[in-house]
Amino acid sequence: MIAVRPSSLSSLQLVALASAALVLLPLIYITTLALSADPAVWSRLWTTRVPELLWNTISLACAVVLLALVLGVSTAWIVTRCEFPGRRLWEVALVLPLAMPTFVLAYVFNYLLGFGGPVEALWQMLAGPQARIFSPQSFLGVTVVMGLATFPFIYLLTRSALLNFNVSFEEIARTCGASPLRRIISVTLPLLRPSIVAGVALVILYVVSDFGAVSLLRYQTLTYAVFQQMTGQLDNQAASILSVLLVILALLFLVTERWFRRKSRFYQTAGRYRAPQRIRCNWLQTVGLTASLAMILGAAFGVPVCLLILWSLSPEALVILDARFFGFVWNSAVLATLAATAGVLIGLPLAYLASRKPTWLNTGCLQAAYAGYVLPGPVAALAVLVLCLNLIPVVYGTVLVLIIAYVLHFLPAGLQSLEPAIQQITPNLEEVARTLGLSARETVRQVTLPLIRNGIIVAWVLIFLQTMKELPATLLLRPVGFDTLAIRVWLEASEEYYQLAAPSALLIVLVGLPALGLLLSRDWRAA
Amino acid sequence: MSRSLHKAHRTTPCTNYHPHIGIITTCIVLLFSIIPNIAAADQLTVYSGRAERLIKPALDEFTAKTGIQIALLSSGTTELVNRMKAEGDRSPADVFITNDAGSLELARTAGLFRPLSMREIERAIPPQFRATDNSWIGLSGRFWIITYNTRMVKPDQIKSLLDLADPIWKGKLAIPNAGSEYLHAGVSVIRASIGDDRTKKFLEGLRDNAGTQVYQKSSQIVEAVAKGQVALGIVNHYYVYRHLATQPASPIAVVMPDQQEGGMGAIMNVAGIGVLKHTPRVEQAKLLVEFLVAQAGQKIFADLDKEYPLHPEVQADQALVERKSFRAAMVPLAKLAELRAPTLRLIEEVGMR
Numbered sequence: 087m088i089a090v091r092p093s094s095l096s097s098l099q100l101v102a103l104a105s106a107a108l109v110l111l112p113l114i115y116i117t118t119l120a121l122s123a124d125p126a127v128w129s130r131l132w133t134t135r136v137p138e139l140l141w142n143t144i145s146l147a148c149a150v151v152l153l154a155l156v157l158g159v160s161t162a163w164i165v166t167r168c169e170f171p172g173r174r175l176w177e178v179a180l181v182l183p184l185a186m187p188t189f190v191l192a193y194v195f196n197y198l199l200g201f202g203g204p205v206e207a208l209w210q211m212l213a214g215p216q217a218r219i220f221s222p223q224s225f226l227g228v229t230v231v232m233g234l235a236t237f238p239f240i241y242l243l244t245r246s247a248l249l250n251f252n253v254s255f256e257e258i259a260r261t262c263g264a265s266p267l268r269r270i271i272s273v274t275l276p277l278l279r280p281s282i283v284a285g286v287a288l289v290i291l292y293v294v295s296d297f298g299a300v301s302l303l304r305y306q307t308l309t310y311a312v313f314q315q316m317t318g319q320l321d322n323q324a325a326s327i328l329s330v331l332l333v334i335l336a337l338l339f340l341v342t343e344r345w346f347r348r349k350s351r352f353y354q355t356a357g358r359y360r361a362p363q364r365i366r367c368n369w370l371q372t373v374g375l376t377a378s379l380a381m382i383l384g385a386a387f388g389v390p391v392c393l394l395i396l397w398s399l400s401p402e403a404l405v406i407l408d409a410r411f412f413g414f415v416w417n418s419a420v421l422a423t424l425a426a427t428a429g430v431l432i433g434l435p436l437a438y439l440a441s442r443k444p445t446w447l448n449t450g451c452l453q454a455a456y457a458g459y460v461l462p463g464p465v466a467a468l469a470v471l472v473l474c475l476n477l478i479p480v481v482y483g484t485v486l487v488l489i490i491a492y493v494l495h496f497l498p499a500g501l502q503s504l505e506p507a508i509q510q511i512t513p514n515l516e517e518v519a520r521t522l523g524l525s526a527r528e529t530v531r532q533v534t535l536p537l538i539r540n541g542i543i544v545a546w547v548l549i550f551l552q553t554m555k556e557l558p559a560t561l562l563l564r565p566v567g568f569d570t571l572a573i574r575v576w577l578e579a580s581e582e583y584y585q586l587a588a589p590s591a592l593l594i595v596l597v598g599l600p601a602l603g604l605l606l607s608r609d610w611r612a613a
Numbered sequence: 614m615s616r617s618l619h620k621a622h623r624t625t626p627c628t629n630y631h632p633h634i635g636i637i638t639t640c641i642v643l644l645f646s647i648i649p650n651i652a653a654a655d656q657l658t659v660y661s662g663r664a665e666r667l668i669k670p671a672l673d674e675f676t677a678k679t680g681i682q683i684a685l686l687s688s689g690t691t692e693l694v695n696r697m698k699a700e701g702d703r704s705p706a707d708v709f710i711t712n713d714a715g716s717l718e719l720a721r722t723a724g725l726f727r728p729l730s731m732r733e734i735e736r737a738i739p740p741q742f743r744a745t746d747n748s749w750i751g752l753s754g755r756f757w758i759i760t761y762n763t764r765m766v767k768p769d770q771i772k773s774l775l776d777l778a779d780p781i782w783k784g785k786l787a788i789p790n791a792g793s794e795y796l797h798a799g800v801s802v803i804r805a806s807i808g809d810d811r812t813k814k815f816l817e818g819l820r821d822n823a824g825t826q827v828y829q830k831s832s833q834i835v836e837a838v839a840k841g842q843v844a845l846g847i848v849n850h851y852y853v854y855r856h857l858a859t860q861p862a863s864p865i866a867v868v869m870p871d872q873q874e875g876g877m878g879a880i881m882n883v884a885g886i887g888v889l890k891h892t893p894r895v896e897q898a899k900l901l902v903e904f905l906v907a908q909a910g911q912k913i914f915a916d917l918d919k920e921y922p923l924h925p926e927v928q929a930d931q932a933l934v935e936r937k938s939f940r941a942a943m944v945p946l947a948k949l950a951e952l953r954a955p956t957l958r959l960i961e962e963v964g965m966r
Contacts, residue, residue, distance in 0.1 A: 134964035201842040223825065304790075304827065306966055317692040318792025319957065320719070475699050483700055566658055566686040566705050581664075581830050 098435045099448070105432045106451035109494055112469030113333070113457055119472055120330040123323040131327055135311065139328070143307040143335065146228060147293045153233030154289050157382055158240025159282065164379065166248040169364035170372040176379050177245075183386035184238045185598035187555040187572070189298025190591045192231050193579035194390040195222045196302060228305040234386035235299070236292050240285035247281035253363075287343035294336050295462030297558040302579055308332040313464040313558050322468060329465040336460035391595065397588030406586060414590065418554055418570040421485070425492035426550035429500045430542055432493060437504040438534075442513065452501070459498045463558035466495040471563065483565050491559040496552045500545035507541020508534075547601045554594055656682035657897050660697065662690030662711030662794070663884060664832075671913045675904045681897050690716045690794045697725050697889070707892040708901060710752075712884040713794035715801065715949030717749040722950060726887040731899065737906040737924045742883050744947060751883035751946070752905050753920035755849040757799050758879070759868040760835060765844040774803070774870045774880075775811075777845065778818025787826040787834045787846035788819055791965040795831075795849060798882045800960060801952035805944045806877035809959065816963040827966040832856075839863045849882075854919035854932055869939045878942040882949075883923065884914075 165177045183191075199205050199222040206219050220226045255277065259269045275282075300310045308328055315325035367375065380388075397403055433455070440452035461469065470491040474482050481487050511534065519529040535542075557572050564573070571590040578587035661668050665687040672683045686693070690711045697704050697720065709725070711717060720726060726748035734743070734750055742751030759771055765785070771777070777786055789796045804812045826843050828834045834846040835856045841864075853867050871877045886905060888898040904910045911922040921929045921936055929936055944952075 130958070130961055134961060138964070201837070201840050301829075304825065304829070314790070314792045317689040320691060320695065320954075324961075471699075479699075479701075480703065482703070483696070483705065561688075562692070566660075567684050581832050582836060 098439060101432075101435045102439050102448065102451045105436055105497075106454040108432070108490070109457050109497065110454050112466070112473045112494060113461065115473050115476070116326050116329055116333075116465070116469045119322065120326040123327055127323050128327060131324060136328075136331065139306060139308050139311050140331070140335075142225075142305065143294060143309075146225065146232070146305070146307060147290045147339075149225070149229040150232040150236060150293045151286050151289050153229060154237040154240050155282070155286065157233065157237035158285065159244050159278075161237070161379065161382065162241045162244035162248055164375055166245055167364055168367055168371075168375060170367040170375055172376060176376075176383075179383055179387075180241050180379070181238050181602060182383065182599075183235060185595050185602050186235060186387060186390060187298055187557075187591075187594060187598075188232065188235045188296050189302055189557060189572070189576055189579065190394070190595065191235050191386070191390060192222075192228075192299035192302040193575070193584065193587060193591070194393055195227065195231050196579070196582070197393070197584050198222075198389070199227060223303045223305065225305070228299060228303050231299050231303065232293055232296065234382075236289045237382075237386070239288045239292070240282065243281040243285040243288075244278060247278050251277065283343060283346045287339065290339045290343075291336060291459060294332070294339065297463050298555075298576065301557075302576070308335065309462045309464055309558075312462075312468065313562070316464060316468055316562060322472065325464075325468055326472075329468055332462060332465055333460045336462070340459060391592075394588045394592040394595065397585045398592050400585045400588075402585040403589050407589060411589065414569050414571050414574050415593065417568055418572070421488060421492070421560075421570060422550045422553040424485070424489050425496065425553040426500075426546045428489055429493050429497055429549040430504070430546050433497055433500045433504045433545060434542070437501055437508050441505065441508045452505075455501055456498045458495050461495060463495060463556060464562065466491045467559035467562040470494060470559075485565060485568070488560065488563045488565075491563055492549070492553050492556065495556070495559065496549045499548045499552055503541050503544040503548065504538070507538040507544075511537045544604070547604055551598055551601050554597060656684055657707050657894055657901060658684045658705045659686070659708045659710060659901075660693045660706040661685055661687050661709075662693050662713070662716065663687070664830075667918045668710060670917055671905060671910060672901075674913065675901055675910075678904065679900055681900065683901075689792075691792070694720050694723075694725075698723055702891040704889060704891065706889055707894050708886060708888055708898050710884070710886045711794075712755070712882070713798055713949070714749075714751065714883050714885060714946035715798050715953050716794055717885045717887055718744065718947050718950035719953065720887060721746075721748045725889055727890045727892070727895070729888060729899065729902065731903065733903045734906055737908075737911070739923065739925065742885075742923050742946065744887075749885050749887035750902060750906060751885040751923050753884045753911070753914040753918065754881055754923055755795075755851055755884065755920055756869065756879045756881055756941070757795070757847060758850045758853065759845055759870050760838050760848055760853045760865060761845045761868065762838050762841050762843075763864045763866050765841060768866065768868065771845070771868050772870065772873050773876060774847070775807075775815055777822065777847070778815045780818070780822070782822045782845060784822070784824055784826075785844040786819070786822040787828055787837050787843040788823045789831065789834065789847065790827045790829055791960050793829070795882060797953055797956050797960070798949050799847075799880045801949050801956045802880045802942050802944045803877070804956060804959070805948070805952060806942060809955075813959060813963060816960065816965060820963055820965050825966075835865070839865045850933070851919040854930065857932065858919065867934065869934050871942070872939050878940045881941040881946075883946060884920070 161176075161180050165173055165180065197203055199219060201221070206217075209219050210217050222228075222231070251274075255273050256269055259273045264272070294307075295309055296307075297309050297313060299305075300307050301313070308331060312325050312328045312332060315328060316322060319325065436452050436455050439448040458466070470487055471482075474487050474490070515537070516529050516533055519533045520526070524532065554570075555572055557576055560570055560573055561576070564570070569577075571594055574590040575587045575594070578584075578590075659672065665685070668687075669685065672685060675681065676683055684705075686706075688696075690713055693709065693711070694716055697706055697709065700706070709717075709720060721744050726744075728744075728746040728748040729750070730747060734747060738750055738752075742754070743749065757774070759774065759777065761768075761771065800812065800816065803815065807815075826837065828837070831848040831852040832855075834843075834848050835852045837843050838846045839856060839860070850867065853865060856865065857863060869879050871879060886902055888895065888902065892898055906924065908924060908927055911924040911927040914920045915922040915927055915929050919930050919933065921933070
């Protein structure tokens, strides 16, 4: 391999080092803050809040994973293994809930399942006037909301695994006389395990770091507690302690997932690949399948969107569609654009160096950048806050702090599409360009960048979308009067002004839809 | 391609290297980060810990009257105090308005406020509702009351806040969450009145009775009581009256607690205002204070927000319990600040949510 010019390399390396420092410093700072906290605060937290918070967080994660698994795997199996009218449509539609931020779903469910809400009224017509349904503001309620919001992760991964699945394994089991149930348990499911585990890890991290749903449904998890400590206490000791616990918890889940994946590698046998035959459904089965899919998708997307549209058209909501509202739209757009651009610019050198010059330093920088995974929104906000206050107090209360927090938090999401994009192009192409006389910079500009353009676009869109939906860090760090759409939804919804929250919520969902299409066509199908 | 050609190409100025994008982005980011400071040049920036709906009408009327524009940041009270402390002299805030005398006093002891000597204040607001050096000034009064659903509770069942710890109310009580300043202030007053041990028992009872019915917003507690989701709730009085003003038929009523012989009296707190020490816009800030303590401003708090105005000549709303008919707990407002740290510790020890 022809060596890249040393001068440009070292400047790139500096950028990568700086980005890694940007990510790691806040984490280190917050840990020191927690460790230097008064031991009395530690012991008080351990004896009172921590057991409850840990139990709430872990049990919620487990319950949501169970629900998401049932929904995700069964829907994926239906759309890949059954043939019925409308199958292709369902195949695409089942991704739609991903456009729904958890806080929007939570606030709609707060109304739907709420005390005296429509679902309860319906239930009382059947079961008598005194009948009660479960409250959305309970363990069960939060589980349902989070399960509906996250099952598409598992659906997507399981579906692509099922599509790339060699049926000969199942057929061999069949010729050996295994019953259908036995085939599913001992052949199909184990083969799906890697993708299911990856999906489960996504769901767990999502639940552990979620703020929107748990805050609106008043369910105490570690992430929500960090936020409450930050806003309710005069110092950040307790918040930093809980943050460190949260980081450790997320790290544990992440490491377990990696370990699982390494333990269970399955390889498709080369050649002789045959797509599975779909089961043809008769009309009765079709009706059954369509009804159950419609119920799942209706609860996760259809009904909420219809309600949002209805509320947005109500006179109360139309009144607030003034210049102030468009100011919020503008703020959201500006923040998301800046964060996405900054994220891509910081992510590119990291991913490039780690794949082209995989020294321990470069791969270390890349791994460090993934730390954002274990920094839920309030923790990222707290980390950036203490760091900025100590190092560069001038930027406190400006947009810059917010951007740093976003980049810190969402860089992993961007890297996940940048990294494979860069790895997929062979270094030979760049080497050819160099032998033909292009300089290192020109090679990057004329060969590498055009080739990884799609990866860059996907990374940018991902960060943009996530920033649009971001809530806790924005709440904690926004400059004066700098409200975003997500903040308006949360503020109005937390006082149960359903109509007033609807236009902003609907806009967030609508912006997410085309981006979802982009991701579907580029990212997931390739995966 | 020859070496020289390549060199010439490399130095062409119009080529768009990607480091340039970085520089441009940095510039944009910096530009945006300065915007708040530019915007602050010709208007008053108000940090407010009060619900936006309760303070914006008064500020809008001030703008209409004086032409002075106001940038409003509504957020949590403690969050804003932390923020002003962190921002120090660079804070864009000129004025701080909030709903808890304890927080105002904390901000004063942190040296955030500028003492004001204005005849208008002396004339309008009685001294017990201001800081000793007039660095914060109370604007309106509010009382902790017990609100109950008239279909579920009889008015004579409850006399005192302390009754709410009784296990008969298990699952029937809604309370504010552990981070809310008005809970802190209320618990401080109870501690000062009945001592730490009894307060702790009371809070444990409250915690057990409320269970998961712990709310971030007072308006949610009122809603929950009105719908019958819970039977009782602890809130500041005006949330109930604001609710009744829009829904007069709602089955909800108010007990002014602890008025019995030897009882501690109703827990009072004030919403107030302070002018930040470093602000260059002292004149405009003083105009705002003057507007809010004068009869016109006080009337907004009385009529719109249903609070008790502190100006002795301004009448409270007719629907409210006549102010002279009940007595308030004997704990000076400024004392709420020093009581707060041990109160927070107690609340944490009990493990309230």
